[in-house]
Amino acid sequence: MSVYQRLTEQFARIATLNEAAAMLGWDAAAMMPAGGGVARGEQISTLAGLAHELLTRPALADDLAAAAPAGDEWQARNLELMREAQQRATALPRRLVEARVLATNKCEMLWREARPASDFAAVRASLEEVFALTREAAGILGETFGLSPYDALMSQYQRGIGAADVAPVFTNYELFLQKALPAAEERQRRRSHETLPPGPYPADIQEALCRRLAQDAGLDFAHARLDRSAHPFCGGTPTDVRITTRYDEMDPLSAICGVLHETGHALYEQNLPRDHRRQPVGEAAGMAAHESQSLIVEMQAVRSDAYLSYLAPFLSQAFARPVNEAALKRRLLHVERSFIRVEADEMTYPAHVILRFRLEQALISGDLAVADLPGAWNDGLAALLGITPPDDRQGCLQDIHWYDGLVGYFPSYTLGAMAAAQLMAAARLAVPDLDKAFASGDLSPLVTWLSTHIHRHGSRFGFNELLLAATGEKLNPAAFETHLTARYLA
Amino acid sequence: MSVYQRLTEQFARIATLNEAAAMLGWDAAAMMPAGGGVARGEQISTLAGLAHELLTRPALADDLAAAAPAGDEWQARNLELMREAQQRATALPRRLVEARVLATNKCEMLWREARPASDFAAVRASLEEVFALTREAAGILGETFGLSPYDALMSQYQRGIGAADVAPVFTNYELFLQKALPAAEERQRRRSHETLPPGPYPADIQEALCRRLAQDAGLDFAHARLDRSAHPFCGGTPTDVRITTRYDEMDPLSAICGVLHETGHALYEQNLPRDHRRQPVGEAAGMAAHESQSLIVEMQAVRSDAYLSYLAPFLSQAFARPVNEAALKRRLLHVERSFIRVEADEMTYPAHVILRFRLEQALISGDLAVADLPGAWNDGLAALLGITPPDDRQGCLQDIHWYDGLVGYFPSYTLGAMAAAQLMAAARLAVPDLDKAFASGDLSPLVTWLSTHIHRHGSRFGFNELLLAATGEKLNPAAFETHLTARYLA
Numbered sequence: 001m002s003v004y005q006r007l008t009e010q011f012a013r014i015a016t017l018n019e020a021a022a023m024l025g026w027d028a029a030a031m032m033p034a035g036g037g038v039a040r041g042e043q044i045s046t047l048a049g050l051a052h053e054l055l056t057r058p059a060l061a062d063d064l065a066a067a068a069p070a071g072d073e074w075q076a077r078n079l080e081l082m083r084e085a086q087q088r089a090t091a092l093p094r095r096l097v098e099a100r101v102l103a104t105n106k107c108e109m110l111w112r113e114a115r116p117a118s119d120f121a122a123v124r125a126s127l128e129e130v131f132a133l134t135r136e137a138a139g140i141l142g143e144t145f146g147l148s149p150y151d152a153l154m155s156q157y158q159r160g161i162g163a164a165d166v167a168p169v170f171t172n173y174e175l176f177l178q179k180a181l182p183a184a185e186e187r188q189r190r191r192s193h194e195t196l197p198p199g200p201y202p203a204d205i206q207e208a209l210c211r212r213l214a215q216d217a218g219l220d221f222a223h224a225r226l227d228r229s230a231h232p233f234c235g236g237t238p239t240d241v242r243i244t245t246r247y248d249e250m251d252p253l254s255a256i257c258g259v260l261h262e263t264g265h266a267l268y269e270q271n272l273p274r275d276h277r278r279q280p281v282g283e284a285a286g287m288a289a290h291e292s293q294s295l296i297v298e299m300q301a302v303r304s305d306a307y308l309s310y311l312a313p314f315l316s317q318a319f320a321r322p323v324n325e326a327a328l329k330r331r332l333l334h335v336e337r338s339f340i341r342v343e344a345d346e347m348t349y350p351a352h353v354i355l356r357f358r359l360e361q362a363l364i365s366g367d368l369a370v371a372d373l374p375g376a377w378n379d380g381l382a383a384l385l386g387i388t389p390p391d392d393r394q395g396c397l398q399d400i401h402w403y404d405g406l407v408g409y410f411p412s413y414t415l416g417a418m419a420a421a422q423l424m425a426a427a428r429l430a431v432p433d434l435d436k437a438f439a440s441g442d443l444s445p446l447v448t449w450l451s452t453h454i455h456r457h458g459s460r461f462g463f464n465e466l467l468l469a470a471t472g473e474k475l476n477p478a479a480f481e482t483h484l485t486a487r488y489l490a
Numbered sequence: 491m492s493v494y495q496r497l498t499e500q501f502a503r504i505a506t507l508n509e510a511a512a513m514l515g516w517d518a519a520a521m522m523p524a525g526g527g528v529a530r531g532e533q534i535s536t537l538a539g540l541a542h543e544l545l546t547r548p549a550l551a552d553d554l555a556a557a558a559p560a561g562d563e564w565q566a567r568n569l570e571l572m573r574e575a576q577q578r579a580t581a582l583p584r585r586l587v588e589a590r591v592l593a594t595n596k597c598e599m600l601w602r603e604a605r606p607a608s609d610f611a612a613v614r615a616s617l618e619e620v621f622a623l624t625r626e627a628a629g630i631l632g633e634t635f636g637l638s639p640y641d642a643l644m645s646q647y648q649r650g651i652g653a654a655d656v657a658p659v660f661t662n663y664e665l666f667l668q669k670a671l672p673a674a675e676e677r678q679r680r681r682s683h684e685t686l687p688p689g690p691y692p693a694d695i696q697e698a699l700c701r702r703l704a705q706d707a708g709l710d711f712a713h714a715r716l717d718r719s720a721h722p723f724c725g726g727t728p729t730d731v732r733i734t735t736r737y738d739e740m741d742p743l744s745a746i747c748g749v750l751h752e753t754g755h756a757l758y759e760q761n762l763p764r765d766h767r768r769q770p771v772g773e774a775a776g777m778a779a780h781e782s783q784s785l786i787v788e789m790q791a792v793r794s795d796a797y798l799s800y801l802a803p804f805l806s807q808a809f810a811r812p813v814n815e816a817a818l819k820r821r822l823l824h825v826e827r828s829f830i831r832v833e834a835d836e837m838t839y840p841a842h843v844i845l846r847f848r849l850e851q852a853l854i855s856g857d858l859a860v861a862d863l864p865g866a867w868n869d870g871l872a873a874l875l876g877i878t879p880p881d882d883r884q885g886c887l888q889d890i891h892w893y894d895g896l897v898g899y900f901p902s903y904t905l906g907a908m909a910a911a912q913l914m915a916a917a918r919l920a921v922p923d924l925d926k927a928f929a930s931g932d933l934s935p936l937v938t939w940l941s942t943h944i945h946r947h948g949s950r951f952g953f954n955e956l957l958l959a960a961t962g963e964k965l966n967p968a969a970f971e972t973h974l975t976a977r978y979l980a
Contacts (some may be wrong), residue, residue, distance in 0.1 A: 016536040020510055027513060031521070035713035036730030040510065046506040050540055223525035240526030455798065 008279055009386050010060055011082060014051045015278035019237045021047040022400065025321045026235040026242040030227040044096045055071040055089040074281055077259050077460050081280035084145075088156075091144040092137055100133045100189035104405035118393035120374050127403060131363050134407050140366055150364045153408030158286035158415065160462035163361060169418070169477050170354045174384065175353060176481050181385075184335045184347060184488040194327040197252075201319055203247035209318045209487055210245065210259040217297060218265050218447040219243075224266055232258045234265035235293075238277065252315070253331055264297030265290055267447055271455030282458045285466055287409065291416025291452065292423060299346050299417065300424040300483070301446055306438035313440065314327070335488055337385045339394040346417060347484050351384040356410040364407060419467055421480035423450070426471035493557045494565065498769055500550055504541045506767035509727045511537040516725040516732040521716040564771055567950050576633075578646075581634040582627055590627065593619045594895035601893035608883035617893060618860045621853050624897050628854055636909040640854045648776035648905065650952035653851060656901050657669040659664035659908070659967050660844045664874065666971050667841060671875075672826045672859030674837060684817040693737035699808045700735065702747040706731055707753050707787060708937040709733075714756055722748045724755035724784075728767065731756040742805070743821055753785030755780055757937055760897050761945030764968055772948045775956055777899065781906025782913060783944065788915040789836050789907065790934055790973070793822050796928035804931065824976055827875045829884040836907060837974050841874040846889070854897060859964060903952075910959055911970040913940070916961035932969040 001009075021044050054060070064083050070076040107126040114123040138149035145152055151162035211226050224236075229244035236242035247255045255464045268284055276282030281342035283440045284290050295375035301307055308328050315323040335345050341352035359376060362368035368376055377396040401409055427449045428434055437445045453470035464474040491498075513536050518530045539803040544550070553571050560566040597616040624669050628639035635642055641652035701716050714726075719734035724734035733752035737745045758774055766772030774780050791797055805813040825835050831842035835850035849866060858866055867886040872878045879885035891899055917939045918924055927935045943960035954964040 013536055016529075016533055017540075020514060020533045020537060021531070024510060024513060027517065033712055033715055033730060036727070039727055043510045043513070046503055047510060050507075054791060166952065217649070222523055225521065225523055236527055240523060295856055409532070427726075441650045480689045490645070 003063050004070065004079070007060070007067060007082060008078075010054060010063075010276040011085075011280060012228075014054050017051045017054070019278075021051075022235055022237060023242075024315055025245075029231070029235075030242070030244050055086055055393035060086060061090070074081050074276060074460060075402070078100040078276070078279050078281035081459060084159075085156045085280055087144055088141070091140055093140075096133065096137055096140075100137060100405055103129045103133050107403045107405075107431060108453050109232040111397070111400065115393055117395065118391040118399060120392045123397075123403065124370060127373075129490055130403070130405055131370055131407075135364055135366070135406055136225060140409075141275065144243075147396040150361050150408060151366065155408075157409045158288040158412050158463055159297075160457075160464065161288065161411070161415065163357075165464075165475075166357065166415070170350070170357060171476070173350050173414075173477060173481075174354060175239050176484075177347070177384070178205055180481075180484060180489060181337070183334065183345060184484075187489060188319050192326050194324060194330060196323060196327045196331060197319075197321040199251070200249035201252040205318060206247045206249075206252050206255050210255055210313075213441070214243070214259055214263045215257065216441050217260060218267055219263050220270055223270060226259065226300075232262055234262040234269070236269075238269045238272050241269050248420070251326075252319070256311075256467045257302065257332070262296035263292045265324040266291050267297070267450070268293040268455050271447075272458050273458045276458055277490075282306045285454075285457070285459050285461065286463055288414040288415035288419065288463055289360065289454070289466060292419035293416075293450065295332075295417050296420035296423055296446070296450065297443065301367055301419050301438060303442055303487075304435065304437035307441070307443075308332070310441040333487060337387050339387065339389045340398055347488060348385060349417065351381075353410050353414040354468065355384055356381045356401075360402065360407050360410065415463070415475065418480040419463075419475060422467060422471050422473070422476055423454070423485040424483070426453075427432075493553050494560065494569070496592070497550070497553050497557060497572060498568070500553075500577075501770060502546060502768040505546050507541045507544070508535050509768075511541075512725055512727060512862070513730075513732075516561075518548040519719040519721070519723065519725075520732070520734050528833045542579055545576055547777050550576060551580070560794055560950035564766060566952060568769050571949060574649075575770055577634055577761040578631070581630055582628075582679050586623065586627055586630070590620075590895055593623055594893075597893045597895075598890065600866035601887070601890065604884055605887045608881040608887065612885060613893065614860060614888075615887045617863075619759040620895055621897075621945075624895055625856070628897075640851050643854065644901065645739035645898075646897045648953055649949075651776075651778065651901070651905065653847075654952075655965075656847065656905070658963075659965070660840070660847060660901075660904075662763070663840050663904075663971075664844060664968060666974075670971075670974060670979060671825065671827070671837060677979060678825060681820060682816050684814060684820060686813060686817045686821060687809075687811040689741070690739035692740055692945065693930060695808060696737045696739075696745050697743050700745055703746065703931070704733070704749055704753045704756075706931050706932040707750060708757055709753050710760055713760060716749065722752060724752040724759070726759075728759045742809070743806075743818075746801075747792065747822070750792050751784045754784035757787070757940070758783040758945050761937075761941040763946050763948045763952050764778075768950055771950055773950065775947070775949050776953055777902040778905035778909065778953055779944070779956060781902050782909035783940065785907050786913055786936070786940065787933065790910050791928060791933055793977075794925060794928050797924035797931070797933075798822070799929055800931040804975055820859050823977060827877050828878045829871070829877065830888055838875060838980060840909065841871075843900050843904040845874055846891075850892065850900065853892075858870065867960040905953070905965065908967045908970040909953075910964060911973040912957060912961050912963070912966055913944070914973070915969045916943075 021191045023043050024040060024047070028037070028044075032040060064086055067079055070079055070321050092122075103126070106124060107130045110123040110126050114120065120411075134153070135149065136152050140149070141152035142149045145155065146160065147155060154162060207226070211221070214226060217220060219241075223239050224241040224243065227242065227244050228246060230246060232243075232245045234241065234243045243259065243266050245255045245262065268290060272284065273282050302311070310327055312323050312325040314329050315328075335347045337348060338344055341349065344352055355377070358366060359373065360382060362376070363370065363373070373396050374392050378388050381395070401407070427446055431449050432444055437443070456467060457466060457469070462468060468474050491664045494756055514530060514537070518527070522530060524691065554569075554576055556738050557569055560569055593616070597613060597620045600613040600616050604610065624643070627637065628643050631637070631642035631646075637645060637652065637800055642790070644652060655787050678756055697716070701711070704716060705711060709731075713729050714731040714733065717732065720734060720736060722733075722735045724731065724733045733749065735745045735748045758780060762774065763772050776825065792801070802813050802815040802818050805818075825837045826962055831839065834842055845867070849858060849870065852866070852977065853860065863886050864882050868878050870887070892899070920941050921935050924935055927933070944956060947956060947959070953960060956966050962966060
C-alpha cells in the first residue's frame, strides 16, 4: 500500500467515526427520550476523542511528512487538507482543549438561564473565561497557520477568508443599507395589505407538503429523512441526510421556508463528489459555501416571483383555503428593522452579522471588554439599524454562539447570502428558462447547475476560487445589492 | 489512578463505543432510508473494530495481569469478566475473524434468496464453509477457556451453561411432551370456540395501547422509545432503550404480545445496577437470563387468567368492539404442532429448540454433515412432534441463526422459558396479591421483585447462581412443567 493510500484509509476511518457521531447528534435532537441525554453526550465525546486520537497518532504525522507530492490535482489538494486537519488537531495543548470544553459547557448552561431572564451579569464572568480561552487558542492557531488570531478562528468555518476580505464588503453594505432600507420601507407602505387566511394549518398537512416540495427541489428520499426537532438543522451523512424542522400551526410558511433552506444544505451533501467520499477534499467547501446553497434555494429560488406564482395555488389546494400570491409576497418579502437575527429579513440580516463581526473582533483583540458588551451591542445596532434593544435578551444574549465558544462563525451567514445572489445571477445567464421551471415548482435545472459548479467540487477549491470558477468572479457583493434592489426597490 | 480504576475507564470507553453501535443498529432497523445501508454497515464495523483494538491493546493485558485481587465482591467479579472478555477478543487470529465475517455475510445473503425458494442446495456449500470456520473458532475458544468446542460457543451467549447441563433437561422435556401434548390437544378440542371480532384493528390505535400497556408494565418512557421495524427487537442502551414492533391490522394480539415481550427485555436493561454501568459486571447476565425476563412478562404474567381478565375489557374499549376473555384465551393459549419455531406456542416451542440443539452439536462435532441437514431436520421434527415439514423453507432454512454464524444460541430460548416459570413460582410465593395486581393491569409488584432478585445483580452471578439466589434452587424445569400442566391440562 502506498503512503497516500494508507493516509486515505486513516482519514476515511476518522470520517466514518464522525459520521457515527453525526447520526447520534441527529438522534439526540429528533428522537432521543430526555433521559438518554447524559449517556449520549458521553457517546459523542468518546467518538470525538477517538477521532482526535487517530488524527494525532505519530504514525499519521510520519506518513504526512513522507507522502510524495501528488501528480493528481485532487490528491494534491487532499494532502494539503489532510495536513491542515492534522495540524489543527495537534496545535492546541490538551489542557487548553479540555479547559475550553469545560468553560463552554458551563457558560452555555448559565446562558440558558440568563437569556430568558435577560440577566447578562449572571453569565458575564463565565463568558470572560470563554473569551480568554478562545483568545489563547486563536493565538496558537494563528501562529500555526500564519494568520491573525481572529482569522485563525474564521478559518475554522470558512477556509481562506479573513477579516481583511470581509471588512470592506461589510462597510460597503452598511452604506448601501443606509439608503436602501428607508426606500424599501417607504415602498412597502404603498403595497397591498392582503393577508394569508387564518390558521390553523394542520402540522401533518404541512409535513406532507414540505416533503413534497423538498422532493420536487431535488432531494432524494432514498438517501434522506425529514423529521421534527426544536431547532431545524441539516445533519446526517451524504448518503443519509437528515433534515429537521418544527411546525407552527398558525404559520405554515415558517416550516416550508425552513425545510427548503435545509434542503439546500442537503442537496449540497447529497451531490458531493462520491469518488472522494470521507476524504477532506470530498467535504463541502466550508460554512459560507454551505450557507450559499441553503440560501440560493430558500431566498433566491423559492422567493422568486416565478416560484411564488407556483406556490400560491399549491398551498391553496393543500390547505383547501385561498392563499393568494400578493399575500405570500407580503409575508415572505417583508423588510423590517428588528432585534432578533434569526427572525430578520434578507436585507437587514447582514446588519446583525456586521454588528457581531465587529464586536467579536474587538473581544478577541481585547479592544472590547466582555463587561462592556451590552452597551457596545446596543450602540452598534443603533448605528446600523437605528433601533435599540429594550433588554439584553433581545440584545447580546440572543445567540448561543459566543456562549458556546463559537467565534468567527457569523460572517459565513452573510458571505453565503452574497454568494447565493452571485451564483443565481450566473445560473440565470447560463441556464435558459430557469424561471419557467421555477413557475412549475421545478428547481432541478438550478440544482443541476449547482451540482456541476459547486457541489461536485467538494473542497477542491477555496471559497473565492469556487465562485471564480462558477461565476467568473471572486465574491462580488454587487450581485446581492442588485438582487435586493430588484426585489425591494424596483 | 489505581490499576483497577484504569481498567474500569478502558472498559467504560469500550462499552460507550458499543452503545453508539447499538443506537446505529436501532436506527438502521427503525429509521434509516434504504440508501444509507452501505455507509451504516461501515460505521458499525468501524466502531466494532475500534472496540476490538481497545480490548486487545497490550497495555490493557498488562493492567489485567497486574491488577491486585479485589476485596470487594463486585470488583472481583468484574475483574474476572474483564479477563474473560479480553481473552475472548485476543483468542482468535485476525485471519479467522475476518474469514468468518466474509463467510457469514455471503452465507446470509445466499440464505435470503434460498429460503423463499426453499433451495437448500443453493446455500449448502456456503453453510459448510460457515460451519468449518465456526468449528475452528469453537476449538480455539474451547482451548482458551477449558471447554468443549460446543460449550465454548454456548458460553458466548450464556456463560456457565454447557451441553451437559442442557441435555438431560431437554431429554426430560421430550418425555413430558409426549404425554402432555396429546392431552392438551384433546382438552383443547372440548374448549369453547369463540373468536375475536374481525379486523381491521387500526395500527395507530394498536400503537397507542401498546405504549400504554408497556408503561403500565413499568417501562419508563423518559428512558425509552417504541417504534416500528420489520423484525421486533429490544435495542439501545440502559438509559435509552429502544423497543420495536410491527402492526398487523388483522391481528392486534401479535403486536401487543410482542411489545410486552420486548418490554420484559427493556425492564431488565433499565434496572441494571447503575453503580456498575458500562462495566462487564453491570451487564445483563446472559441471553437465557434475558429471555427469562421477556418471557416472564409475555408468557407468565400477560397470559395469566388475572391479566387476561383485565386485557379483554381494555381491548374492547380501545377498539370499540367486544373482545371477550374466552376468545382471548383461545387465541393466546392455543397449542399446536407446527413447523415454524417463531410462531410456536409455549408448549411446543422447546421441541423446536431441542431439535436445533441436537443438530448443531452434531454439526460442530462433525457427526452430521451439512449436506445431510435437511433429512436429519425432518427426521428430528417427526420424532419430536410427529410432523414432517413439506419443504426446507419450513424446515432447516427457516431460521437465520446458523447461516449468520450463530451456533449455540438456541438453548437460551428454552432455558429462559423454564427460568421464567421458576421465577414466577417464586414471585407468587414471595409477593402477596400478585394476581390481584395483574387483574388491574398492574405488573409493578412483579417487576419490583424481578428488579431486586434479577435485574440489579447485573452479571454478578452466573445463570444458575442467579436462579439459586432468587428462588432457592438452580434451574429446575419442574416449575415449567407444572405451569404448562396447570395452564393446558388442568
